[in-house]
Structures are given as structure tokens and as C-alpha cells.
Amino acid sequence: MALSRISVLLLLLVVKLGAATHAFLDLLKESDPVTDAITFHRRGTSRPAPSDKLPVLGLIELPSTHLDPPESELNHRKLRKALGKDFDPEYMAIGRPIIFVFQPNGTVSIKKRKGRPKGRRPDYVQEIGKPIRYGSQMRLPGLNINRRTKRKLKKYMWNYTHCPVVYAWKDLGIRFWPQWIKEGHCYNGRSCSIPPGMSCRPTGSETRTFFRWHCPVNKKGQSMKCKWIRIQYPIITECSCSC
Ligand SMILES: *[C@@H]1O[C@H](CO)[C@@H](O)[C@H](O)[C@H]1NC(C)=O
Numbered sequence: 001m002a003l004s005r006i007s008v009l010l011l012l013l014v015v016k017l018g019a020a021t022h023a024f025l026d027l028l029k030e031s032d033p034v035t036d037a038i039t040f041h042r043r044g045t046s047r048p049a050p051s052d053k054l055p056v057l058g059l060i061e062l063p064s065t066h067l068d069p070p071e072s073e074l075n076h077r078k079l080r081k082a083l084g085k086d087f088d089p090e091y092m093a094i095g096r097p098i099i100f101v102f103q104p105n106g107t108v109s110i111k112k113r114k115g116r117p118k119g120r121r122p123d124y125v126q127e128i129g130k131p132i133r134y135g136s137q138m139r140l141p142g143l144n145i146n147r148r149t150k151r152k153l154k155k156y157m158w159n160y161t162h163c164p165v166v167y168a169w170k171d172l173g174i175r176f177w178p179q180w181i182k183e184g185h186c187y188n189g190r191s192c193s194i195p196p197g198m199s200c201r202p203t204g205s206e207t208r209t210f211f212r213w214h215c216p217v218n219k220k221g222q223s224m225k226c227k228w229i230r231i232q233y234p235i236i237t238e239c240s241c242s243c
């Protein structure tokens with residue numbers, strides 16, 4: 001298992017950038033569902049394909065230190081400048097963020113508007129309290145409660161079934177710059193449906209550009225000069241209750 005992962009990563013390091021990348025990633029997808037979640041790309045080339053395998057699980061790196069960037073290549077100021085406007089302090093950090101020490105499991109982020117979860121109100125919320133119909137054959141009574149209580153109940157149901165994003169900082173290791181990423185996860189400590197059965201799953205993601213220390217190998221298997229390349233790292237930004 002670990003060995004096959006390592007060989008897949010070896011292949012990943014061999015991947016030639018450009019047009020071949022997509023085909024190659026498709027190949028990887030078959031052998032390893034994890035590594036395809038990150039897409040390599042060069043500035044100005046086609047957009048990365050979104051992945052349904054989120055969040056990106058721990059990448060297994062080849063241990064050899066000659067694949068690590070040397071001290072001389074870790075000039076933070078220079079790298080910060082090179083990343084330019086792609087540097088997003090909201091989701092990236094060069095050093096370990098303080099909040100990671102206190103909340104290693106992350107923080108729940110509920111986007112609210114007027115005390116309700118942000119976004120469109122789910123259709124089923126509107127049905128709460130209404131008579132229950134079975135075609136024209138049968139009809140059970142609705143909830144005989146005042147409007148205020150009904151409104152509260154609807155809000156509660158909306159809250160109950162809402163799936164917030166849990167953001168947690170993760171150390172990507174020395175071969176990424178910046179080294180820290182704020183990843184999104186969908187909270188799954190309980191079912192989000194009544195009756196239980198559905199769970200929170202990712203429905204929206206964005207990518208951020210990181211540098212990856214890349215040591216390519218040419219066709220003859222000789223290693224070429226290592227350098228920083230840009231990669232697109234996907235981050236979950238939206239979760240929904242689904243089957
Ligand atoms: C984080 O999660 C782990 C395992 O789920 C748990 O044991 C630990 O207490 C949690 N830490 C905090 C600070 O919540």
C-alpha cells in the first residue's frame with residue numbers, strides 16, 4: 001500500500017507539465033484516488049479540473065532529502081514577492097498560525113445573514129407545519145401553532161440541516177510554499193437530516209496557488225534542476241446535506 005503510493009508519487013514527480021498533465025492525472029486517478037486532487041499547472045494553461053475527492057488527504061512524500069528545497073531557495077521575502085497577488089493570507093501562512101495551537105481541529109464557520117444560514121432557503125423548510133397530503137386520498141392536519149412559533153421551528157430546522165465548513169490549518173511540509181494551508185472540511189459529527197441518514201458533503205471549492213518544489217526527471221531518467229512551480233490546491237468552501 002505504502003509502496004504503491006510512493007511509486008505513484010514518483011510518477012507524479014516525473015509528470016511533464018503542459019498538455020500531457022491532464023492525461024497523466026487521469027491515469028493517476030485510476031491508480032490513486034488521492035493524488036489527482038492536486039493539479040499541476042503552468043501559468044496561463046488550462047484551468048485545473050475540479051476534484052470530487054476533497055479534502056486532499058495527506059500526501060505521501062518520498063523521504064529523500066535531496067528532493068527538499070535547500071536553505072538558499074527558502075527566501076521567504078523572495079517567494080512572497082514571486083507569488084504576488086496569489087498570496088492569500090486568509091488561507092495561507094508561512095509559519096505555524098497561533099490559532100492552530102489552540103484549535104488544532106479547526107473552527108466552525110457559519111456564514112449568517114439575519115440570524116439565518118446564508119444562502120437560499122431549502123424548499124422543505126417552507127413545508128414545515130403545513131397539512132400532510134397523500135394525493136387527494138388523504139390529508140393529515142398541519143401544525144396548529146402560532147406564526148411566531150412556526151417561524152422559529154422553520155429557522156431551527158434550517159439551522160439543524162445546515163452544513164457549515166470547518167476550517168483547520170494544515171502543515172503541507174517543506175516542499176510547499178507557503179507551508180501552511182487553511183483547509184475546509186465538512187462537519188460529520190452527526191447526521192444533518194431528520195430522520196438521520198444524510199450527511200454533510202462538499203459542494204463547493206476554490207483553489208489557491210501554492211509553490212511546489214519540483215524535481216523533474218527527463219526521458220532518460222536523469223534528474224534535472226529542481227525548481228519551484230505553481231500548483232493549484234483545492235479548498236472546500238461549501239458543504240451541503242445530501243445522501
Ligand atoms: C481534536 O480531535 C481529537 C480527535 O478527534 C480529540 O481527541 C481532541 O481532544 C480534539 N482537540 C481539541 C482541542 O478539541
Ligand SMILES: *[C@@H]1O[C@H](CO)[C@@H](O)[C@H](O)[C@H]1NC(C)=O
Nearest residue numbers: 110112115116152155156159
Ligand atoms: C439558528 O442559528 C443561529 C446561528 O447561526 C442562531 O443565532 C439562532 O438563534 C438559531 N435559531 C434557532 C431558531 O435555532
